Amino acid sequence: MTDTIRHHLSDKLLMGYSAGTLPEAFSLAVASHVSMCDECRARLAAFDAVGGALMEGCGDADLSDTAFSDTLARIDAIDLPVPEPTVHATGTLPRPVQEYIGGDLDAVKWKSVGMGVKQAILPTSKEATARLLYIPAGAAVPDHGHRGTELTLVLQGAFADEVDRFGPGDIEIADEDLDHTPVAEIGADCICLAVTDAPLRFRGLIPRIAQPFLRI
Template identity: 65%
Template sequence: MSIRHHLSDALLIAYAAGNLPEAFGLVVATHVSMCDDCRAQLATFEAVGGAVLDGDAAVAMTDGALDAVMARLGAPEIIAPPSPQEDFPAALRGYLGGGLAAVKWRNLGMGVRQAILPTSKGAMARLLYIPAGQAVPDHGHRGTELTLVLQGAFRDAVDRFGPGDLEIATEELQHTPVAEAGEACICLAATDAPLRFNAFIPRLLQPLFRI
């Protein structure tokens, strides 16, 4: 897999520090599982963070603190090896209960589908299915949108994005992503604010589809 578009250092540092909303953290974890370069960079940031903690003075724990933490964690989960049809990275399969066949899609029109994933407040995560050759309505952003390609590819005003590539869209970006011909494009996307559609119909349906 040839990945050309990577996570920023700022996102990797925030992830290593545990400062990202869950939806953004899911995108980062999924990309890191697909990208050797970002996985190595994340390990570097985590090592630096560990060294900083090692330099701090030790703090005594209360009696029974370890037992209390272990009790809250519960029994260890036994994870079965993935079957061949589980074609999504492990970090994402946990939110779906399986692979592609487990996704509960909702039609958005023109063949485009989405599946909103259960994450905590602060940002939303969703899977997007874009048929080959189909465009997503032209839109801008009121915040940040992370879009990770899992299958197929799309093009927009920025570049081409294939499997493993991540597009980081901010308020400055206005684009019309178009799935390449030949294969449907499936993406994992996370947003921390509603999109800004230009056409009337997408704006009208936006509250219904929670985009």
């Protein structure tokens, strides 16, 4: 799959993931792409190495005998859920997503959002929302803009919008400047992992009315 991926993670996202500062939903998207993409896995390893070197280069300070064990105890006490970028397992969904679903595609509890589009919201912390989107071949997600950042990782099929075409493993990073209408390609239903840190802004009236109920 790795050879066909053309849209990758930004340095900012990889750095944030490496430093453990991303909201859980964004960590899940990064871990999922990394599990499908050799290139980004190598870049992440480089950021991890740089982060480690920075920690080591912080210089000496007088520390009490228990400073190290105190620090470890404090790290243990922090319960930060960070999805691991395990290499792509068998199945349609990447391993990090399978861990949230408790299985592969057949275990997903879809909810219809109309026009044949379905979604399943994954249980992550509240700062950002992660959902699986199921878009029937040839169907469109309503035209929308963004208040924050939206990451869309293609897991099956492909979609195209005003920016480009996105196939399996590709990740689109959309921000406030982008208004787009993703359309699933003819041929295969499209399944994506979509992550947002603010509600989407829909252009049409009907989606705007439905939005509070659908949490999209």
